[in-house]
Amino acid sequence: MKETQMKDRLPSRQLRKRRLQEWLGVVAGRGVLIVVNVLALGIFCGLLWKAGPILQAIPLCDLLFSSDWHPLKNSFGLFPFIVGTLAVTGLAMLMAIPVCLLASVYLAEYAGRRFRELARLVIDILAGIPSVIYGLCGILVIVPFVAWLGDRAGAATTGYSLLAGGLVLAVMVIPFIISISVEVLRMVPDPVRESALALGATRWETVKYVVLRKAKRGLLAAVVLGFARAFGETMAVLMVVGNVAEVPASVFDPAYPLPALIANNYGEVMSIPLYDAALMTAALILMLVVAFFSLTAHYTLMRIGAANE
Amino acid sequence: MKSRKREEVFFKALMMASLTLVFLALTGIVAVIAAKGLSSLNLAMILETPKGGYYLGKEGGIANAIIGSLYLVAGATVLSLLISLPVALALQKEYLGKRFADITRLVLDILWGTPSIVYGAFGFVVMVLLGLRASLLGGIIVLTLLMIPIMARAMDEAVRLVPFELKEMAYAIGANRIETTLAVVLKQALPGIFTGVILAFGRGIGDAASILFTAGYTDEIPTSLLDPVASLPLAVFFQSGTPVPEVQARAFTAALILLFIVLVVNIIARLLGWRFSRNIVR
Known part of the structure; x- marks a missing residue:
């Protein structure tokens, strides 16, 4: 699929255009894939960032294994x-x-x-x-x-x-x-x-x-x-x-x-x-x-x- | 010998019983919703928006939710198509190393499985950051996030089914990757792509958890992207819990319309999948 053997010849104008078109397409395709991966990472990081305050304030153990759920009294047992x-x-x-x-x-x-x-x-x-x-x-x-x-x-x-x-x-x-x-x-x-x-x-x-x-x-x-x-x-x-x-x-x-x-x-x-x-x-x-x-x-x-x- | 035969018969009976149970349960759902919904379905219900005092059972229909849902999902379908199609095409092995493609597939699978309530919460965070309030725009964005993995994975499956020999022919006559993709792959995978779009549409229109915080709920039909918008699944959710029978009747009607849309959309997706596939080289 690589057009290496064509490189020796002088590329015509149309060929150059097509190469540019392919290059653009491939770059765009890869870009979209990167966007999707970043999106997933972004969702995870966003949640982590918003959960941050309580993860720092309350030890994870208490958060996960305490049955005390009184948000107004600042006790958050999940x-x-x-x-x-x-x-x-x-x-x-x-x-x-x-x-x-x-x-x-x-x-x-x-x-x-x-x-x-x-x-x-x-x-x-x-x-x-x-x-x-x-x-x-x-x-x-x-x-x-x-x-x-x-x-x-x-x-x-x-x-x-x-x-x-x-x-x-x-x-x-x-x-x-x-x-x-x-x-x-x-x-x-x-x-x-x-x-x-x-x-x-x-x-x-x-x-x-x-x-x-x-x-x-x-x-x-x-x-x-x-x-x-x-x-x-x-x-x-x-x-x-x-x-x-x-x-x-x-x-x-x-x-x-x-x-x-x-x-x-x-x-x-x-x-x-x-x-x-x-x-x-x-x-x-x-x-x-x-x-x-x-x-x-x-x-x-x-x-x-x-x-x- | 007899006991072996008996075991066979026993398990076969058990299997048929389970299969019957499954079909009974699922047709039961359709039957219950149809029975409840049809009795309260009338033209005013579909064509009118609520006229105040809605939650107390005064007059008006659920046009706001029907139109709202269509707005939301139409917007989200277009947006996610714009992202998913390039993703599915770019996942072909000519574009990337296999490893990156596989990782992206797994990431899409994770997103596909991520509960919609998580999208809702995340979407709300993003909206607060951007200073948006519950609105059509917010709902569209969150639904788009929800629909991208569904659409992209379905399209990816379709694109992967295109025989490599066909692409090789295109390459052999000098087409480059973009030309091959557009002229050969896209055409071959079209039914699958279409099915993907429709499936995502069906999932999007039925999802309530993701738009619970992001789209809001209103009696009006939205006139701009920044207005809050009503939707069918939330109409079912909010109105099914009330003790007022007239309001409950609206929940049933909304459920019936929603079910109807989803079933029709799914059936169309399968039928078109078959129809289109006659022109496909396999």
Whole structure:
């Protein structure tokens, strides 16, 4: 692609113009890439900079592991929110993972090509439903359901609870995880399946002993991506989770995840600088955790993709 | 032998049950929103802006949110297209070392996964720095940030699917990198690029967390870039929590319209992807 051999000759005017055009294009292209990278760095640095005051004023340990949340008295313990986020996300993943694995194994291994394509199309389209709509459905359907369930179980609950948040979040991440999982399972080469079947294994045994084992890392990556998605999800959870700043004791208790904390309070608190910084720390935690998980997952998927090429 | 067969049947049943559950849950969502929304949908709701006393259930519709959302996302789509397309094209291996391209891809993946509330908070910080208040401009900027990674990654996938042999042909007849990119790659990747734009549009129009602080909310239709602007997702969010049934009905209608737009946009993206791909060399 380099035009070195042309250099000996005298470049015509048009050639010079084209070279200039190419040079400009390439430089512009690289420039745009640099801009994108700088943008990511800028978001990170911006959050770090705004979180700075509280990171200096309060030891990180207290900030992360104290349950004392009284912004007006200058005590900022993020522990209840961190536990809330982990609990809601964990609960959602607990419910979503088995369903996702089973459904995607069916789509990838049992279903015919036509049905698989159609199902994936539907699932991909549904994965695009905005989170406020999931939240609204949560208010309409899941919250009353959880209240009824709590009544049965003898727990006092309004329905706005950890369980409601977990359920809504589970439904939200399911299409996302299935979509990636099916792709991962389809990447397992067919000869592998055929040799297992030829040895007399049933379909399910082929899946259990061969396909799942081969796709293990990819499936893990899909789950991790789903986790990262759920971890930062704001609106749907905020609408059903109850938002009480205490460490929840049961699944029927309300919780208060980090994204909900930011969404509910940010923008009104500019007058208390440390409060502002505490919320920025929450945003920073979200970004770092999500970045870490999605980075490892994407890296794994990229390596699997490269190995298959 | 029997137990092996039984295990097979058992797990197959379990799988079908989960798949049914997934479809039931997802169609249930569409059904619930449609049922709730259709009962309160009428022409006045779509065409009128609120006429004061809005949160108490007085008359008026959600035209402000519909128009506002379209303004916001149209602006953000154009801006992010202007950035994402060059990014996706520049990620081709002729332009860069593989390493830098891979790093940029990972960075885009991180941005892609970054929660929208983080964009919202960051956007608010930037707006305070610039002295902007919650406005159409602020909302557009934040949505642009949110949509760039979605668009760029989708386009990058499309650009990467262009067979290298095709590019080699262009190079062989003396085209340089820019000419090849514009004449061959762009044309080949066009359906994918279009799909990327539409997908990002769908994500942008439904996102509430990022514009919560940056776009504000108002009963008026904005007349300048510096006016605050209403949006459909926030209309759902703000009005679903009230006890007044008329206000809740507006939340349902807003949700229905939002869902309709998103579903239509997504379906168009897939269908056009198929249609365009007939002219593509693979």
